[in-house]
Amino acid sequence: MKQGNKYGTHRVIEPKGILPQPAKKIDNTMEIYDNEILVDVQTLNIDSASFTQIYNQAEKDLKKTEEIILGIVEERGKHQNPVTGSGGMLIGTVKEIGPALEGKTDLKVGDKIATLVSLSLTPLRIDKIKEIRPEIDQVDIEGQAILFESGIYSIIPEDLPGNLVLSVLDVCGAPAQTAKICKLGDTVLVIGGPGKAGMLCLYEAKRRVGPTGKVICADYMDNRFDQIMKMGIADECIALDATDAVGTLEKIEELTNGELCDVVINVVNVENTEMASILATKDDGLVYFFSMATNFTKAALGAEGVGKDVNMVIGNGYTKGHAELTLQIMRDSDDLRALYTELFA
Amino acid sequence: MKQGNKYGTHRVIEPKGILPQPAKKIDNTMEIYDNEILVDVQTLNIDSASFTQIYNQAEKDLKKTEEIILGIVEERGKHQNPVTGSGGMLIGTVKEIGPALEGKTDLKVGDKIATLVSLSLTPLRIDKIKEIRPEIDQVDIEGQAILFESGIYSIIPEDLPGNLVLSVLDVCGAPAQTAKICKLGDTVLVIGGPGKAGMLCLYEAKRRVGPTGKVICADYMDNRFDQIMKMGIADECIALDATDAVGTLEKIEELTNGELCDVVINVVNVENTEMASILATKDDGLVYFFSMATNFTKAALGAEGVGKDVNMVIGNGYTKGHAELTLQIMRDSDDLRALYTELFA
Numbered sequence: 001m002k003q004g005n006k007y008g009t010h011r012v013i014e015p016k017g018i019l020p021q022p023a024k025k026i027d028n029t030m031e032i033y034d035n036e037i038l039v040d041v042q043t044l045n046i047d048s049a050s051f052t053q054i055y056n057q058a059e060k061d062l063k064k065t066e067e068i069i070l071g072i073v074e075e076r077g078k079h080q081n082p083v084t085g086s087g088g089m090l091i092g093t094v095k096e097i098g099p100a101l102e103g104k105t106d107l108k109v110g111d112k113i114a115t116l117v118s119l120s121l122t123p124l125r126i127d128k129i130k131e132i133r134p135e136i137d138q139v140d141i142e143g144q145a146i147l148f149e150s151g152i153y154s155i156i157p158e159d160l161p162g163n164l165v166l167s168v169l170d171v172c173g174a175p176a177q178t179a180k181i182c183k184l185g186d187t188v189l190v191i192g193g194p195g196k197a198g199m200l201c202l203y204e205a206k207r208r209v210g211p212t213g214k215v216i217c218a219d220y221m222d223n224r225f226d227q228i229m230k231m232g233i234a235d236e237c238i239a240l241d242a243t244d245a246v247g248t249l250e251k252i253e254e255l256t257n258g259e260l261c262d263v264v265i266n267v268v269n270v271e272n273t274e275m276a277s278i279l280a281t282k283d284d285g286l287v288y289f290f291s292m293a294t295n296f297t298k299a300a301l302g303a304e305g306v307g308k309d310v311n312m313v314i315g316n317g318y319t320k321g322h323a324e325l326t327l328q329i330m331r332d333s334d335d336l337r338a339l340y341t342e343l344f345a
Numbered sequence: 346m347k348q349g350n351k352y353g354t355h356r357v358i359e360p361k362g363i364l365p366q367p368a369k370k371i372d373n374t375m376e377i378y379d380n381e382i383l384v385d386v387q388t389l390n391i392d393s394a395s396f397t398q399i400y401n402q403a404e405k406d407l408k409k410t411e412e413i414i415l416g417i418v419e420e421r422g423k424h425q426n427p428v429t430g431s432g433g434m435l436i437g438t439v440k441e442i443g444p445a446l447e448g449k450t451d452l453k454v455g456d457k458i459a460t461l462v463s464l465s466l467t468p469l470r471i472d473k474i475k476e477i478r479p480e481i482d483q484v485d486i487e488g489q490a491i492l493f494e495s496g497i498y499s500i501i502p503e504d505l506p507g508n509l510v511l512s513v514l515d516v517c518g519a520p521a522q523t524a525k526i527c528k529l530g531d532t533v534l535v536i537g538g539p540g541k542a543g544m545l546c547l548y549e550a551k552r553r554v555g556p557t558g559k560v561i562c563a564d565y566m567d568n569r570f571d572q573i574m575k576m577g578i579a580d581e582c583i584a585l586d587a588t589d590a591v592g593t594l595e596k597i598e599e600l601t602n603g604e605l606c607d608v609v610i611n612v613v614n615v616e617n618t619e620m621a622s623i624l625a626t627k628d629d630g631l632v633y634f635f636s637m638a639t640n641f642t643k644a645a646l647g648a649e650g651v652g653k654d655v656n657m658v659i660g661n662g663y664t665k666g667h668a669e670l671t672l673q674i675m676r677d678s679d680d681l682r683a684l685y686t687e688l689f690a
Contacts, residue, residue, distance in 0.1 A: 007624075007651055009591055019590055019620065021650045118650055152652040173649065245364055246354055275364060279352075289641070289659070296634070296641040296659060304518065304662030305366045305466055306352055307497040314634070314641060314657035317649030 001099065004033030008148035011123055013077070020078070020148070021121040028077035028123040030144045034100040037107065037147040039092040044119065044139040045166055046088040050081035051137035057083075066129045069139065073126050080120035087119030088137070090145055091156065091166065101149065114169055115145070116152040116323060136163075154323035160330055164337070164345040168200070168326050174267055174290050175200035175329065176322035177315060181286055182208035182263055189252060189261045189280055191242050192268030193217030193234065194224040196344050197290065201265050202233040203329055203336060216255060218242065219268070231335040242268060245275035252280040266291050274299040281310045290315035346444070349378030353493035356468055358422070365423070365493070366466040373422035373468040375489045379445040382452065382492040384437040389464065389484040390511055391433040395426035396482040402428075411474045414484060418471050425465035432464030433482070435490055436501065436511065446494065459514050460490070461497040461668060481508075499668035505675055509682070509690040513545070513671050519612055519635050520545035520674060521667035522660060526631055527553035527608055534597060534606045534625055536587050537613030538562030538579060539569040541689050542635060546610050547578040548674055548681060561600060563587065564613070576680040587613060590620035597625040611636050619644040626655045635660035 004010045010033060012018060013025040020026050032038050046054075058064035073079055080087050094111045107113065115122060123146040130140040147153060156165055174197040182188055188205040192198045194217065206215045217225070217234035225237035240251050252260060260282040266273060267290045274294060277287045287310055289299065299312050330337045349355045355378060357363060358370040365371050377383050391399075403409035418424055425432050439456045452458070460467060468491040475485040492498060501510050519542040527533055533550040537543045539562065551560045562570070562579035570582035585596050597605060605627045611618060612635045619639060622632045632655055634644065644657050675682045
């Protein structure tokens with residue numbers, strides 16, 4: 001059996017020597033290297049931007065959608081949308097584990113897992129497309145995939161519905177990072193609080209800051225504010241336009257007696273919300289940008305321009321224990337589980 | 346005297362209600378509000394990208410360059426290049442201090458200062474352009490400028506040459522942030538170490554990590570490696586291509602016995618160096634992106650794609666004490682002062 005690289009560079013066909021994600025084509029032969037895991041795939045959960053692009057290109061015809069999906073995997077050895085560059089995740093069952101991983105993984109053959117690394121770097125072979133569910137971007141297939149040694153995954157628990165698990169795992173980095181950065185007594189603002197990532201952040205923030213802290217949920221409209229207050233995952237809800245930095249500052253000053261926030265978590269996928277996030281933060285406070293609409297230069301130059309000594313962090317979708325923490329929230333909170341099942345699963 | 350807003354929103358003419366930096370036009374009347382500082386301007390140090398654009402547009406004709414500069418300030422009330430969006434900084438003498446700032450500022454009338462906020466948000470009036478020095482992007486003028494309450498500045502010390510001060514203040518955020526994040530015993534990699542910001546970071550990192558730590562200077566070519574080793578501001582210098590993530594990882598693994606770095610500071614203005622920075626960092630380590638070529642999405646998705654639990658920070662050009670710390674380095678190190686005088690002043 002051949003020895004593989006931790007990051008899967010041994011599978012890269014073109015261009016040689018780079019990582020699987022930026023590669024044009026990777027080797028999807030389903031014979032594993034010594035540090036790989038072979039997975040029998042059940043469902044592809046295609047990234048929403050990617051699925052929308054493919055489905056529109058196919059003029060919402062399922063047969064054409066199927067052809068495009070098969071064509072991508074045929075050409076690239078992975079499901080990476082050539083237009084959006086994005087992938088998605090998959091669910092499947094562990095079929096074989098490379099011997100070099102012995103003692104390094106808690107997986108065993110037969111475990112049902114969701115991969116938490118992107119399909120855009122995962123070797124994939126599709127033998128047959130069984131069903132496409134456009135309303136939730138899912139595709140059931142017969143086929144196989146390879147998980148690299150650096151590949152992260154979550155064992156799907158038996159006590160939670162599969163669709164709910166998939167749905168929350170998609171954003172599990174955000175509440176886990178929230179858990180790492182919020183402390184007892186902190187004032188925390190979550191911009192985009194009523195969203196899928198947002199409510200998990202609110203829940204986790206409230207748990208960390210305790211009764212002496214304050215969690216503020218902000219959104220453009222008073223979307224789900226009643227439910228959020230009733231669940232007790234925020235102390236205040238406020239409607240504001242986060243693209244209006246000055247207006248946001250004024251509202252947050254009012255809510256915090258001019259003290260501003262120790263932590264601002266931005267999970268709203270809207271451009272030009274960097275400055276509102278920065279201005280709402282105390283000196284020496286922390287701004288956590290989880291939104292993919294964040295512009296690096298706007299944040300860096302914006303903070304300097306207003307002379308704000310704040311720490312600005314780029315949201316990392318991975319942190320140790322992120323899947324476990326998020327699934328546990330679904331067990332701990334009956335309210336959130338019911339709401340997420342209704343809205344997102 | 347009228348009351349002003351801390352961030353200068355009272356000066357914004359168009360569009361109303363936003364911050365001065367994104368505004369199209371601001372009020373450059375030189376009658377101060379109660380919390381403003383009036384400065385007699387001596388020199389504009391125009392942002393390098395901006396000056397190059399203007400100078401090229403003027404076909405390297407000084408008269409045309411002058412007309413473009415005057416035109417920008419006439420139209421916008423500030424020197425913000427409409428193509429690059431960037432500004433620069435200025436040197437001048439404090440002429441008047443608003444009464445509301447009493448006890449809030451250490452400045453007094455007659456102090457010679459450099460503003461550390463961008464010209465792109467600073468109300469400016471130019472009465473006359475006296476000299477343009479294209480080789481160092483500087484323009485001597487007769488004119489005045491306004492510093493807002495949130496505006497940061499540094500008093501120019503008398504014991505250091507003005508040009509050297511200006512040159513190092515331009516990058517003073519980087520060594521100050523380095524001082525905040527490096528600890529005794531850390532292994533620190535500075536990508537772009539031989540540059541203007543880079544060598545200040547190396548110096549400060551070496552001072553923090555001490556004899557039990559290790560500072561590695563990396564650059565594309567072995568530019569100034571001899572000088573850097575001789576000055577003792579790095580323990581190792583290595584030539585590598587930071588756009589090659591896998592190659593960089595291999596070299597850093599070799600240099601660190603596979604342990605990788607506690608801190609990676611990226612100050613190289615080259616695109617696609619995010620992954621090399623991330624892979625060279627230990628789990629739970631910190632990547633500090635100071636380069637304006639950093640792409641937020643590439644960093645965020647890249648770390649998740651390879652399952653690296655690293656903290657990624659957006660470089661803030663401002664932190665308390667940044668100017669003082671950087672000027673002190675110029676006093677503490679005869680070697681660096683001589684080299685910076687030769688290269689950058």
